[in-house]
Amino acid sequence: KQEVTQIPAALSVPEGENLVLNCSFTDSAIYNLQWFRQDPGKGLTSLLLIQSSQREQTSGRLNASLDKSSGRSTLYIAASQPGDSATYLCAVEGSQGNLIFGKGTKLSVKP
């Protein structure tokens, strides 16, 4: 059974700092991996999707990497801003097309 783990559970950083969020998964046979952002009381917004054949994806200040063989992904956020404060969720696509989520990392960026 696929399990997704995110470390740390919570992170607080000063504005401007570069940071890395970690995601690990137990079964390397994945179709893709997605990173989402969730604001309090809101739905999920897809940030980046990495296909199983890809190593990384970039969007603005965000860069996500994928190492299938080791079961790891990282989300790198450059020059963090208070508006980046949210919970970041990692999810892998299972064999049935559904997503299996980690519990998230709650990020707080302080001005």
Place this chain on the structure above:
Amino acid sequence: DADVTQTPRNRITKTGKRIMLECSQTKGHDRMYWYRQDPGLGLRLIYYSFDVKDINKGEISDGYSVSRQAQAKFSLSLESAIPNQTALYFCATSDPSQGKETQYFGPGTRLLVL
């Protein structure tokens, strides 16, 4: 206008009541999903549907049922609500024909069962 909408956004009900959560999408996607989110447990899949004639149980389907009335509509029912079904419920859609199976989420329905 939002591509994936959920109604109601908030609902308080009593134990034993039957309730329905509705999801509509304008993205034209065949695949739709229902998840629930609980503090400390993350999101878990309840049911999913790959097209109007296809319904599948997810990880935690007990106590729930679904109906795919049309491509655009996917409803989740709690036949007899119980307090441990208190959670935030999300509907999502995806379209694998686009080559990238990004899932698009609705805003969520916050359910409280007393």
